[in-house]
Amino acid sequence: xxxxxxxxxxxxxxxxxxxxxxxxxxxxxxxxxxxxxxxxxxxxxxxxxxxxxxxxxxxxxxxxxxxxxxxxxxxxxxxxxxxxxxxxxxxxxxxxxxxxxxxxxxxxxxxxxxxxxxxxxxxxxxxxxxxxxxxxxxxxxxxxxxxxxxxxxxxxxxxxxxxxxxxxxxxxxxxxxxxxxxxxxxxxxxxxxxxxxxxx
Amino acid sequence: xxxxxxxxxxxxxxxxxxxxxxxxxxxxxxxxxxxxxxxxxxxxxxxxxxxxxxxxxxxxxxxxxxxxxxxxxxxxxxxxxxxxxxxxxxxxxxxxxxxxxxxxxxxxxxxxxxxxxxxxxxxxxxxxxxxxxxxxxxxxxxxxxxxxxxxxxxxxxxxxxxxxxxxxxxxxxxxxxxxxxxxxxxxxxxxxxxxxxxxxxxxxxxxxxxxxxxxxxxxxxxxxxxxxxxxxxxxxxxxxxxxxxxxxxxxxxxxxxxxxxxxxxxxxxxxxxxxxxxxxxxxxxxxxxxxxxxxxxxxxxxxxxxxxxxxxxxxxxxxxxxxxxxxxxxxxxxxxxxxxxxxxxxxxxxxxxxxxxxxxxxxxxxxxxxxxxxxxxxxxxxxxxxxxxxxxxxxxxxxxxxxxxxxxxxxxxxxxxxxxxxxxxxxxxxxxxxxxxxxxxxxxxxxxxxxxxxxxxxxxxxxxxxxxxxxxxxxxxxxxxxxxxxxxxxxxxxxxxxxxxxxxxxxxxxxxxxxxxxxxxxxxxxxxxxxxxxxxxxxxxxxxxxxxxxxxxxxxxxxxxxxxxxxxxxxxxxxxxxxxxxxxxxxxxxxxxxxxxxxxxxxxxxxxxxxxxxxxxxxxxxxxxxxxxxxxxxxxxxxxx
Numbered sequence: 001x002x003x004x005x006x007x008x009x010x011x012x013x014x015x016x017x018x019x020x021x022x023x024x025x026x027x028x029x030x031x032x033x034x035x036x037x038x039x040x041x042x043x044x045x046x047x048x049x050x051x052x053x054x055x056x057x058x059x060x061x062x063x064x065x066x067x068x069x070x071x072x073x074x075x076x077x078x079x080x081x082x083x084x085x086x087x088x089x090x091x092x093x094x095x096x097x098x099x100x101x102x103x104x105x106x107x108x109x110x111x112x113x114x115x116x117x118x119x120x121x122x123x124x125x126x127x128x129x130x131x132x133x134x135x136x137x138x139x140x141x142x143x144x145x146x147x148x149x150x151x152x153x154x155x156x157x158x159x160x161x162x163x164x165x166x167x168x169x170x171x172x173x174x175x176x177x178x179x180x181x182x183x184x185x186x187x188x189x190x191x192x193x194x195x196x197x198x199x200x
Numbered sequence: 201x202x203x204x205x206x207x208x209x210x211x212x213x214x215x216x217x218x219x220x221x222x223x224x225x226x227x228x229x230x231x232x233x234x235x236x237x238x239x240x241x242x243x244x245x246x247x248x249x250x251x252x253x254x255x256x257x258x259x260x261x262x263x264x265x266x267x268x269x270x271x272x273x274x275x276x277x278x279x280x281x282x283x284x285x286x287x288x289x290x291x292x293x294x295x296x297x298x299x300x301x302x303x304x305x306x307x308x309x310x311x312x313x314x315x316x317x318x319x320x321x322x323x324x325x326x327x328x329x330x331x332x333x334x335x336x337x338x339x340x341x342x343x344x345x346x347x348x349x350x351x352x353x354x355x356x357x358x359x360x361x362x363x364x365x366x367x368x369x370x371x372x373x374x375x376x377x378x379x380x381x382x383x384x385x386x387x388x389x390x391x392x393x394x395x396x397x398x399x400x401x402x403x404x405x406x407x408x409x410x411x412x413x414x415x416x417x418x419x420x421x422x423x424x425x426x427x428x429x430x431x432x433x434x435x436x437x438x439x440x441x442x443x444x445x446x447x448x449x450x451x452x453x454x455x456x457x458x459x460x461x462x463x464x465x466x467x468x469x470x471x472x473x474x475x476x477x478x479x480x481x482x483x484x485x486x487x488x489x490x491x492x493x494x495x496x497x498x499x500x501x502x503x504x505x506x507x508x509x510x511x512x513x514x515x516x517x518x519x520x521x522x523x524x525x526x527x528x529x530x531x532x533x534x535x536x537x538x539x540x541x542x543x544x545x546x547x548x549x550x551x552x553x554x555x556x557x558x559x560x561x562x563x564x565x566x567x568x569x570x571x572x573x574x575x576x577x578x579x580x581x582x583x584x585x586x587x588x589x590x591x592x593x594x595x596x597x598x599x600x601x602x603x604x605x606x607x608x609x610x611x612x613x614x615x616x617x618x619x620x621x622x623x624x625x626x627x628x629x630x631x632x633x634x635x636x637x638x639x640x641x642x643x644x645x646x647x648x649x650x651x652x653x654x655x656x657x658x659x660x661x662x663x664x665x666x667x668x669x670x671x672x673x674x675x676x677x678x679x680x681x682x683x684x685x686x687x688x689x690x691x692x693x694x695x696x697x698x699x700x701x702x703x704x705x706x707x708x709x710x711x712x713x714x715x716x717x718x719x720x721x722x723x724x725x726x727x728x729x730x731x732x733x734x735x736x737x738x739x740x741x742x743x744x745x746x747x748x749x750x751x752x753x754x755x756x757x758x759x760x761x762x763x764x765x766x767x768x769x770x771x772x773x774x775x776x777x778x779x780x781x782x783x784x785x786x787x788x789x790x791x792x793x794x795x796x797x798x799x800x801x802x803x804x805x806x807x808x809x810x811x812x813x814x815x816x817x818x819x820x821x822x823x824x825x826x827x828x829x830x831x832x833x834x835x836x837x838x839x840x841x
Contacts (some may be wrong), residue, residue, distance in 0.1 A: 004754055005739070005754050005755055005756070005757050006402050006739055006754065006755075006756050006757070006776055007756075007757050007758040008756055008757070008758045008759060008767055008776045008779060009757070009758030009759075010758070011758075011767075011776055011777065011778050011779050012778050012779070013778065013779050013780070013781070013838055013839050013841070014778075014839065015768070015777070015778045018771070019768070019777055019778060021321055021322075021394060021398055021768060021780055024321075024393075024394045024397065024398060025321075025322060025325075025390060025394060028389075028390035028393060028394065028424065029390065031424055031425070032386055032390075032424060032427075032428055035424075035425055035428040035429075036428045036431070036432055039428060039429055039432045039462065040432065043432075043436070043447065043458060043462070046455065046458050046461070047447070047453060047454065047455060047458065050450075050453045050454075050455060051453055056453060125439075125443065125444075125445050126443065126444040126445060126446070127452075128446055128452040128453045129446045129447060129449070129452055129453030129454040129455070130453060131445075131446075132436075132439070132440075132445035132446045132447055132454070133447070135445075136436070136439070136445070136447075146814075150818055150821075150822070154822055154825055154826070158825075158826070163826065163827050163832045165827070165832070165835050165836065165839060166839045167835070167839070
């Protein structure tokens with residue numbers, strides 16, 4: 001069957017979500033990082049079988065104050081993130097800059113609280129396997145958190161610079177997409193690492 | 201160009217002008233600087249192939265030394281400590297530095313060509329992945345040459361690889377080599393998936409994709425879900441050794457079997473990550489040799505996908521000797537036998553394709569026939585050791601060495617050699633010698649059987665793996681000598697292949713665009729392909745893209761020729777969706793890879809590698825993300841068009 005030539009000259013150059021290549025790359029790395037976090041959870045539970053109690057004897061339960069503050073902070077951060085996301089889709093530069101900046105403030109606050117969360121584990125990474133697996137689970141997430149803070153900061157700088165491009169609106173939605181992922185993955189980690197030992 | 205080539209054939213003068221424009225836009229600098237800054241998938245793919253083959257030779261030399269040591273009882277050529285490093289580095293090389301990168305490399309080179317794209321998705325990331333892989337390979341061999349090569353096998357079991365039984369830095373070299381190669385593999389997988397999903401030529405719906413592309417897609421997904429397991433395991437091991445965590449230390453609640461589970465959850469899919477692309481290669485070779493579409497295309501695709509899924513359900517059969525619960529044993533025995541089904545289905549489909557055809561018995565096809573024989577032998581012994589009682593008898597013996605080499609050399613390396621003969625003309629524009637190729641095939645086939653078939657018997661007689669010598673009274677001398685003669689035969693066959701390549705590069709017969717009368721789009725462009733891959737992006741009209749083209753040969757029009765503009769299409773039906781700008785040559789991937797190298801190599805010695813390397817990597821990636829003036833202006837222009 002014969003087919004005509006296909007003229008693509010009028011197709012858009014900036015697209016969002018699953019139409020954008022960067023979105024697929026972000027999704028791919030989420031799959032890899034999500035798998036990595038899942039493996040750390042598997043290791044955490046696998047090692048728990050080696051103990052009668054979890055945390056092991058003479059180890060204090062993790063403190064709940066700062067980790068709970070973190071959960072509240074992360075959930076609250078969704079408000080500016082969603083607003084930034086919508087502004088990017090509307091190609092509203094002023095609002096995008098504004099809400100992305102507020103998102104960055106939340107992200108930085110989250111990093112500061114994260115330090116307290118490590119201390120809230122009440123165990124060192126080299127004390128025993130419990131400490132190693134808990135620190136690693138929180139540590140993996142922290143690495144991703146730091147990467148996202150840098151990414152958000154660079155994107156904000158680009159949005160304020162003379163090198164701003166239309167495709168940066170799409171990039172902004174990828175940054176917010178990634179932040180949703182970090183919030184979504186933190187909730188189960190909070191439940192497992194900080195609440196879980198109270199029920200195990 | 202041949203009759204089936206991808207060209208509008210409307211106006212030769214206009215085509216020539218278009219060629220000049222595209223060449224000006226897509227051509228990269230030559231020389232060393234051009235090499236360092238290239239982002240062309242063909243350039244990166246070629247160097248990946250050459251580098252992976254160089255590691256194949258280095259891994260082969262390790263094996264040759266081991267075979268020389270074992271040629272006679274109580275030999276003293278190699279001592280036990282060096283022997284430990286040799287078998288560990290041999291396995292690590294073949295799995296992490298040769299097999300996976302080579303299969304990825306074939307995807308990096310051919311997937312964009314087969315789907316009708318101008319380049320791979322994320323070209324800079326592609327270059328970064330190559331450099332990270334290269335750094336990992338150099339680290340492993342720097343370790344071996346400084347007496348710091350890994351010593352606990354390619355699967356690096358703890359506690360043997362832990363801080364207590366492997367002091368020094370040998371196991372750290374293993375852990376970071378794995379980290380580098382896994383980063384590269386994951387990056388390659390993401391690029392290949394996105395290229396397949398979003399860069400297919402219009403009309404190439406999922407149901408029209410070549411089987412090689414399907415195989416690469418399944419493999420890429422397997423990499424995405426399998427590689428993080430070994431990367432995480434090796435990170436845990438590195439932490440146990442560097443900052444005294446206790447993941448694998450039973451004295452503090454750690455568990456040595458945790459390593460085995462994490463490793464084999466990666467390790468078994470790894471076999472299929474190597475094997476599935478080879479299946480795709482076989483399909484393309486059979487199709488060209490018979491000039492027929494492969495029989496049962498939907499079944500073939502389902503078999504590939506099923507293999508991908510089942511590959512994740514078998515890992516415990518590597519751990520039958522660790523005391524697995526009985527229900528677990530039954531489950532994993534059944535799963536291990538079940539995976540023979542999709543493999544069998546594919547073999548029957550190939551036989552059905554060949555059945556009523558008159559295949560041309562060229563060298564690639566001979567390697568396919570060799571593959572079928574060797575892989576069936578490896579498959580049969582696989583089904584045997586899927587049975588727990590049999591596995592307990594032969595576990596850790598040379599029977600397993602025989603099995604895994606039949607599967608890997610037969611199932612992956614043999615079709616890979618066929619693929620080299622098949623696609624060498626596309627990459628270089630020259631044919632490899634058929635006569636030398638036939639000698640290569642005969643010697644290789646003979647060598648594999650001479651080397652590995654006797655090992656079945658040696659294993660049954662009780663010869664364990666990884667022993668550096670044995671006593672004459674065991675009676676294993678003759679079969680070991682035979683295996684060593686076989687190894688020399690394989691080495692001779694590979695040397696012959698290298699001679700063939702060198703001879704062809706210098707004075708080989710010019711191949712033309714489509715010497716095998718292949719069906720896929722890669723054969724529709726010139727050999728070697730131009731910098732821009734296709735003069736016109738084709739519109740695909742059927743499953744066999746070239747064979748189904750109508751005389752008017754519809755193409756895509758309206759893409760900019762003055763910049764790296766590429767077409768993005770929809771996932772299912774490949775309908776044109778948007779225009780995207782790919783980056784030009786840049787040194788940033790190399791700098792980012794060097795920063796990554798500094799980070800992980802420093803982490804072998806001190807935890808300070810993390811903050812220092814982290815800062816370096818941040819600087820490199822921020823510079824990467826920030827558009828320079830030239831690329832900014834180009835993007836601005838594209839967005840306004």
